[in-house]
Amino acid sequence: MSETNLNKDNSNLTEEPATTRNFIHDLIDADLAPGGRFAGMTVHTRFPPEPNGYLHIGHAKAIIIDFGIAEQYNGLCNLRMDDTNPSKEDVEYVEAIKEDIHWLGFDWGDRFYYASDYFEQMYELARDLIRKDLAFVDEQTAEQIRVGRGTLTTPGIASPWRNRPVEESLDLFARMRAGEFADGTLTLRAKIDLNSGNFNMRDPVLYRILRAHHHRTGDDWCIYPMYDYAHPIEDALELVTHSLCSLEFEDHRPLYDWVIDNLDLPAKPRQIEFARLGINYTVMSKRKLRRLVEGNIVSGWDDPRMPTLSGLRRRGYTPASIRNFVDRIGVSKVNSTVDYAFLEHCLREDLNHNARRVMAVLRPVKLVLTNYPADKTETFEVENNPEKPEDGNRKVTFSRELWIEADDFAETPVKGYFRMFPGNEVRLKSGYVVRCTGCDKDADGNVTTVYAEYDPETRGGNTPDKRKIKGTIHWVDSKTALPAEVRLYDNLFTVEDPDSAERDFMDHINPNSLEIIANAWVESSLAGTKASLSVQFMRNGYFCLDSVDSSAEKLVFNRSVSLKDSWKK
RNA sequence: UGGGGUGUCGCCAAGCGGUAAGGCACGGGACUUUGACUCCCGCAUGCGUAGGUUCAAAUCCUGCCACCCCAGCCA
Numbered sequence: 001m002s003e004t005n006l007n008k009d010n011s012n013l014t015e016e017p018a019t020t021r022n023f024i025h026d027l028i029d030a031d032l033a034p035g036g037r038f039a040g041m042t043v044h045t046r047f048p049p050e051p052n053g054y055l056h057i058g059h060a061k062a063i064i065i066d067f068g069i070a071e072q073y074n075g076l077c078n079l080r081m082d083d084t085n086p087s088k089e090d091v092e093y094v095e096a097i098k099e100d101i102h103w104l105g106f107d108w109g110d111r112f113y114y115a116s117d118y119f120e121q122m123y124e125l126a127r128d129l130i131r132k133d134l135a136f137v138d139e140q141t142a143e144q145i146r147v148g149r150g151t152l153t154t155p156g157i158a159s160p161w162r163n164r165p166v167e168e169s170l171d172l173f174a175r176m177r178a179g180e181f182a183d184g185t186l187t188l189r190a191k192i193d194l195n196s197g198n199f200n201m202r203d204p205v206l207y208r209i210l211r212a213h214h215h216r217t218g219d220d221w222c223i224y225p226m227y228d229y230a231h232p233i234e235d236a237l238e239l240v241t242h243s244l245c246s247l248e249f250e251d252h253r254p255l256y257d258w259v260i261d262n263l264d265l266p267a268k269p270r271q272i273e274f275a276r277l278g279i280n281y282t283v284m285s286k287r288k289l290r291r292l293v294e295g296n297i298v299s300g301w302d303d304p305r306m307p308t309l310s311g312l313r314r315r316g317y318t319p320a321s322i323r324n325f326v327d328r329i330g331v332s333k334v335n336s337t338v339d340y341a342f343l344e345h346c347l348r349e350d351l352n353h354n355a356r357r358v359m360a361v362l363r364p365v366k367l368v369l370t371n372y373p374a375d376k377t378e379t380f381e382v383e384n385n386p387e388k389p390e391d392g393n394r395k396v397t398f399s400r401e402l403w404i405e406a407d408d409f410a411e412t413p414v415k416g417y418f419r420m421f422p423g424n425e426v427r428l429k430s431g432y433v434v435r436c437t438g439c440d441k442d443a444d445g446n447v448t449t450v451y452a453e454y455d456p457e458t459r460g461g462n463t464p465d466k467r468k469i470k471g472t473i474h475w476v477d478s479k480t481a482l483p484a485e486v487r488l489y490d491n492l493f494t495v496e497d498p499d500s501a502e503r504d505f506m507d508h509i510n511p512n513s514l515e516i517i518a519n520a521w522v523e524s525s526l527a528g529t530k531a532s533l534s535v536q537f538m539r540n541g542y543f544c545l546d547s548v549d550s551s552a553e554k555l556v557f558n559r560s561v562s563l564k565d566s567w568k569k
Numbered sequence: 570u571g572g573g574g575u576g577u578c579g580c581c582a583a584g585c586g587g588u589a590a591g592g593c594a595c596g597g598g599a600c601u602u603u604g605a606c607u608c609c610c611g612c613a614u615g616c617g618u619a620g621g622u623u624c625a626a627a628u629c630c631u632g633c634c635a636c637c638c639c640a641g642c643c644a
């Protein structure tokens with residue numbers, strides 16, 4: 001894991017597109033209309049991650065929907081850590097989550113909460129439920145409860161403790177809290193409908209006994225509320241109007257409503273579900289990502305091959321590109337898998353508009369200009385971004401010996417090749433037009449040096465006689481070039497089957513997903529670079545500075561290889 | 570076999586009774602100081618399927634089919 005992530009700029013979102021409406025807007029509009037459920041009220045949403053892992057691009061969709069909807073309605077969006085299961089959670093994740101949301105470009109103001117803040121209130125509300133004879137303390141084992149829940153076609157069977165007197169449940173519940181019983185021995189269960197076709201309504205467990213150290217409340221509690229009971233209360237206490245979540249919670253909505261309806265709460269939030277994001281060639285579950293981290297298959301949650309926001313950040317993704325991606329895939333209730341190529345497209349689009357370019361040579365071969373004075377050095381002004389003159393120029397030095405990309409030279413060109421080969425003219429980007437005269441090779445036949453003669457009339461790459469130069473290649477001055485270590489990241493998973501990554505992900509790890517190139521060269525203009533920048537690299541794609549330390553021996557770059565590149569191999 | 574959802578181009582996705590938007594991918598062309606970018610052009614007689622209602626149906630009705638989620642004291 002690198003210590004610094006310099007690539008954090010919020011690259012200026014060129015006219016972020018107006019978010020397209022979706023079915024959620026329709027539902028909210030109806031709620032807000034006169035006579036509607038929330039007529040005249042302020043839209044209030046929340047993003048409620050469980051702090052048990054890092055946020056990934058799937059969460060980005062939820063964040064953008066939750067915060068985005070609030071923004072569009074001039075409402076509010078809270079950030080809430082849904083920390084009701086201490087055995088899986090940790091403070092490390094809380095900080096990472098906050099950082100990633102800020103990086104994405106969203107802010108929760110002073111509305112940062114923890115579900116654990118409400119434990120006392122939840123406890124009191126549970127007592128209300130018991131008093132209303134809507135909940136009871138069950139003494140069945142987990143196995144007995146499971147059996148009693150029935151099957152798809154047979155109804156549930158009432159627990160023998162279901163009709164326990166209210167006073168007795170109240171007493172037992174208090175003693176559960178006091179720590180009189182062992183983990184897993186008693187539960188508090190709602191009394192709803194054992195005949196429901198929806199399992200969630202067959203007397204769901206509301207509280208379990210669990211002795212685990214909570215990252216915030218420590219050992220204050222040994223009973224913890226279940227999601228289905230806690231979530232609606234959290235939403236209501238925060239005055240949330242619209243509780244947006246993913247499709248798998250549709251079945252839970254009746255229970256969500258039941259809790260809201262049977263308790264005295266300050267609001268009646270409405271749950272709306274949408275489809276979560278799926279991307280092919282990518283795994284998108286915290287459980288699986290954790291296995292990659294703990295199995296040391298990747299360097300950490302922020303490994304550039306990970307689909308986590310911190311990984312994508314190191315891979316060179318900009319916040320704007322991710323926001324744009326999520327915005328353009330839309331929101332619906334269809335289980336969908338978006339093409340990885342679309343994510344890449346959104347990045348390239350942003351980088352192409354906003355990234356400053358710089359030259360670098362990854363697989364170098366020496367180019368000697370035999371008619372250029374050995375002691376001469378020139379400086380060219382090169383535009384930082386052809387699309388943005390306001391980004392200015394940088395100075396690039398030029399001399400007799402340069403580094404060029406090995407595959408920009410071919411001793412015997414294949415048909416259609418129009419870069420450097422003996423007898424051919426090419427343009428050194430922003431430098432001179434040169435004509436190749438030959439090359440040297442080592443004993444194994446590898447090209448070690450390429451020779452060419454430059455045309456003094458073509459300074460800056462211009463051709464006063466208007467002759468067309470078909471090929472233009474990048475280069476770096478060997479006198480001033482800085483050595484760089486470039487890390488090429490291919491997709492973490494092999495790509496022969498788009499869905500294999502999700503299905504049998506451990507069997508499809510690409511062993512060559514990380515390649516370290518130690519002898520690359522970059523422009524001297526990168527010395528001491530502090531800001532992040534993305535680099536247009538060769539003829540396709542970009543790479544980004546993952547970390548730059550001017551005092552280090554070498555600059556370190558990351559470049560993720562697009563799937564397209566993989567297919568070309 | 571119970572409950573809850575979803576089915577429009579290879580992938581997303583508009584459409585809400587008036588005769589199939591857009592993006593990605595793909596193919597062709599132009600342009601180009603990086604074979605990139607940009608720009609043109611092409612790409613569903615068809616909306617899971619079978620019927621029905623209507624002057625008119627992706628949109629309404631009925632049946633059928635397919636796929637996803639649910640039997641954690643996870644979220």
